[in-house]
Amino acid sequence: GKTALSEKERRQLLEYQRAMWRYFEDFAGEEHSYLPADNYQQAPIGRVAYRTSPTNIGFMLLCFLGARDLEFITSETLYERVSRSIGSVEKLAKWHGHLYNWYDTRNCAVLAPEYISTVDSANFCACLVALYHGLGEYEREAEKMPALRKRVRRLIDQTDFAPLFDEKKDLFYIGYDKREEAYAKSHYDLLMSEARLASYFAVARRQVPKSHWSALGRAMRSADGHMGALAWTGTMFEYFMPHLLLPVYDNSFLYESLCFALSCQKIQDSPWGYSESAFYAFDQMLNYQYQAFGVRALALKTDLEGERVVSPYSTFLTLGLGVHAQMKNLKTLQKLGVYGKYGFYEAVDLSKKRAGGGRAVVKSFMSHHIGMSFLAVVNILEDHIMQKRFMADDEMRSAAELLKEKVPAPSGLYSARKQKHSQDKPSLFHTSEEVVCDDPMVADLHAHLLTNGQALHVLTDIGVSAFYENGTSLTRMRRDFLGAPKGVFAFLAIEGKLYSLLKAPLYQDDCHYSAEFGAKRALYRMEREDLCAELSIVMHEDFTCERLDLKVQRGKKRIKDAFFILYTEPVLEAAEDEIAHPAFANLFVRAREEREQGCVIFSRKHRGEGASFFAVGGLTPRRGWQALSSREQIFAACRR
8 A cells, every 4th residue: 555654744755856856857968868967976076977877777767757657747748758868778889688887978889898787787677667667657648659668668678688697606697898708707696685676577587597586695684673684785775776666575585674674774873874875085086986885784795894874865765664764864864964956965974084073965966876766755655656567567577476485484594783883793693593403314405504704614414515715615515415525524433444423425324413503503413323423613703713523432342543534625716716627726725734733734826916825724632643635545544
């Protein structure tokens, strides 16, 4: 149903809308080829940015439609504005139907670098879908509208997202550099990301497999009575932007995650609302600088500086989850002077190092932030009309079940300490209570994560694992858990016989295995008639370091001769590089014994000018030990 608004709130929102609409009247005319200027900076030097992006264009086109919904313009004017802008878009150079990321608005030339952004292109296409169905509502009032709709549909159908998709990873590349003929090295791998709209659009159009949606990361955290999925930088943009068009279903995983995000943002000092935005710092040309400002409780990224830069568009994006608190926050920002000719300014910088304990208003207006804000208000005033138009499309509606995903059972959560711009790090990824996995099987794996925000150890109940630090693989990982299991494996060699303390890699039928996963540790247990052993793994809270403790109990028979063996295959480079060339990658790893320190130092000399990467393993107490560099040497030693 419609959001309950007081008449005063409705009038205030309409006032905001009229101010924002002026931006498109002033900066999307003939001078700009009927495309929106990226931004207008009012101070310290007034200047217009003569460039635009697919996201800018898509949001502007829907703002034209929203202006007709609010009766700011007539249906005939809607037709004229959309037709002229679409005419410019039709002339723009493209790659597999995709718009490039930046164009000069004066001559429509592609700006360097010649880059295709997955997110920006998808934003544009998704906006075209809603535009196509919205224009149909006004066909009777403008006779040429059917022909215009066909032109819009043609742009949608000509765009293919398959070339931007990495089939091996089941994920989208961040983008493609046409001049370098190279894909970005990174991927969009989180559900809570601005790329969620791209993923939904491409799955719904069957240009990428449905499995892609499941491949998106869903790391979760609980804080202050709420629970939800995490984003990379913890911004409102990552959580809420896709839902300008994607509906939010009550009690769904997405709904709970959005509520979680809003809660974590609102508990910050007033005013609140953090996203990527410009801030009060300048380049040599006195242009404002731009970066993401998120909330630590929502972020997987560990080096957020916790600076307070509040962007009004962040509040507008959340209107779908409540109006009254949002209107109060916007009023607070208005009183702080964060308001000008085209509505709210870009941001207010409250960081001590730039504002000196006061506030510094970032006096610029950005096309896509104004567009998002305008559309969020249209959705509230007109009963989520943009979402309804998007889902009126048969293909988009066919994938609605993806948006209705239920909240998973809380088997693993990142637990964040209460934050008031605290410097504390989040605690380990943990289960709310102990999870016991008895007699684990490859066909029914249970996974568990240990992390301190920098290092990540992915463990399974059979013992297969993978250890990472900030995207670098420390140990080798393979998906063939039976034929080629990898991880950090532990063995006991007793009187010439080898026993695996984890079910993998030997899968011994005469031993019983179990695993227990808790808040800060993993415990593996192996039992047989005459032997019981436990291996405990605990990660350090601050450093990329783990402690492994071994306990062994033998029956009445005394052990005369035994070895404890810890086996792993160091990688020390990006996982995709090692998987692509495993034999070649091994050539660059070296091991060096340090007998006096009781440790082995592994190192990788990176190709080119890259610095070496090191890892260290050691024993305490330092009893008789040796480091062996091949499987044959290790198992030969066991038989002695």
